[in-house]
Amino acid sequence: MRERSGPAATIEVRRAKRRFFARGAEALARSLLGCRLVRVLDGGERLSGIIVEVEAYVGVEDGAAHSFGGRHTARNHSMYLRAGTAYVYFTYGMHHCFNIVCGREGEPVAVLVRALEPVEGLGVMRGRRGRVGLKDHELCRGPGNLSRALAIDRALDGVDLAEGGRLWVERGKHEGEVERGARIGLGPVGAWAEAPLRFWIKGNRSVSRT
DNA sequence: CGGCCGATCAGCT
DNA sequence: GCTGATCGGCCGA
Numbered sequence: 001m002r003e004r005s006g007p008a009a010t011i012e013v014r015r016a017k018r019r020f021f022a023r024g025a026e027a028l029a030r031s032l033l034g035c036r037l038v039r040v041l042d043g044g045e046r047l048s049g050i051i052v053e054v055e056a057y058v059g060v061e062d063g064a065a066h067s068f069g070g071r072h073t074a075r076n077h078s079m080y081l082r083a084g085t086a087y088v089y090f091t092y093g094m095h096h097c098f099n100i101v102c103g104r105e106g107e108p109v110a111v112l113v114r115a116l117e118p119v120e121g122l123g124v125m126r127g128r129r130g131r132v133g134l135k136d137h138e139l140c141r142g143p144g145n146l147s148r149a150l151a152i153d154r155a156l157d158g159v160d161l162a163e164g165g166r167l168w169v170e171r172g173k174h175e176g177e178v179e180r181g182a183r184i185g186l187g188p189v190g191a192w193a194e195a196p197l198r199f200w201i202k203g204n205r206s207v208s209r210t
Numbered sequence: 211c212g213g214c215c216g217a218t219c220a221g222c223t
Numbered sequence: 224g225c226t227g228a229t230c231g232g233c234c235g236a
Contacts, residue, residue, distance in 0.1 A: 055228070064228070075221065092229050093218025099228085112228055131231085144229045185228055 008050045008117045008204050009034035009174035016169040018162045021083035021102050025056035028102045029111045029199050034174030037116060039150040040166050045124050047150050049116025049140050050172060053200040053207045055183045057099070059109045063189035067108030077158075079108035084162035088147070088154055095144030098152045100161060100169070114184070114198070116140035117206040118149070125149035137205040177202040184209060 016035065021028060038048040057065040066076040066089070078087040079101055087099040087110050103109030118125055118139045125139045128149055140146040147153065152167070161168050180196045187193075200207045 057228075066228080073221070089228085090220070091227060093220080093227090095229050097228060114228085142229070183228070187227070 007119065008052055008176065008201055008206075009036070009172040011036045011050070011119075011170055011172040014171045016084075016162065016171055018082070018084050020169075020171070021100060021162065022104070023083075023102060025058045025102055025109045025111050026197065028100070029054040029056040029197070030178060032100070032111060032113070032169070033178060033199060033201055034172045036119060036170040036172050037113065037150070038120075038168050038170060039152065041124070041151055042166075045121055047121035047124055048170075049118045049120075049146075049150075049206075050174070051113055051115075051169075052117050052204045053113075053115035053198070055112040055114060056197040056199070057110050057112065058197065059103065059107055063192035064183060064186045064195075065108070065110075067110075068189075070108075072108070076108065079110055080106060081158065082160075084160055086152075086156050086159045086161055086167060088152055088157040090154060092144075096147035096153050097143040098147050098150075098156075112143060113146065114143045115200070115206050115208050116146055116150075117204060141206050142208040174201055176204065179210075 032051045035051050036048050060070045067079050082105045083102045085101040099110040099112045101110045140149045179202045180199050182194050183198045
C-alpha cells in the first residue's frame with residue numbers, strides 16, 4: 001500500500017473569522033483538519049502548514065483540561081478569553097503547546113493543535129528544529145515540535161487569531177478520512193482519558209501517532 | 211519496534 | 224516536593 005505524498009488539503013486563502021472559532025471544541029477540532037495555520041515571523045518570513053491532527057478539550061467538565069472544574073490561573077487565563085484566542089502554554093520544562101480557544105465567550109474550551117503537514121518555510125522550520133536529517137513530515141509532528149518549528153511560544157499566548165497579523169488560520173478542505181481516538185499523554189483522569197477526542201487525517205505522515 | 215528515562219521548570223499541594 | 228496536553232536517545236528483543 002502506497003503512502004500519499006501530495007498535499008493533504010486544498011486551501012482557500014480565506015482567513016477564519018471569529019464565527020468559525022465560536023463553537024464547541026469537538027466541532028472546531030474536526031473543521032480545523034485541512035485548514036492551514038500561518039505564522040509570519042518578525043523578519044517577515046512566512047511559515048505554514050496544513051493541520052492534520054488535533055485534540056478537543058471540551059470545557060470545565062473535562063477532567064483532562066487545564067480548565068477542569070473551572071480552574072483559572074495565570075497559565076490558563078487565555079482559555080477564558082473569546083473564541084479565536086491563542087492559548088500557548090509551557091510544559092515539561094521545555095516545550096510549548098499551541099491551542100485555539102473556542103466555545104462561548106468566557107467558557108474555557110480549546111483545541112490543541114498537535115501536528116501540521118509543512119507547506120511554506122520548510123527551510124526555516126528545519127533550522128529552528130535544530131536537529132539534522134529531519135524529513136519534511138517530521139518538522140511539525142507533535143505539539144512541541146510544531147511550536148518550535150513555527151516559533152510559537154508564550155509571547156503569542158493570548159493573541160487573537162481572528163485579528164492578529166502574525167498568526168492566523170486559513171480555511172481548507174481535505175479529502176482523506178478522519179480517524180479519532182483517545183487523547184495523548186493524559187494522566188489518571190478517569191473516563192476522560194479514553195474519550196475519543198483526538199482527530200487526525202488518516203494516513204497522513206505528519207500525524208504524531210496512529 | 212517498544213519501553214524506559216532524563217531533561218527542565220512552572221504550577222500547584 | 225511532585226507532576227506534566229513532550230521529546231528524543233538508549234536499550235533490549
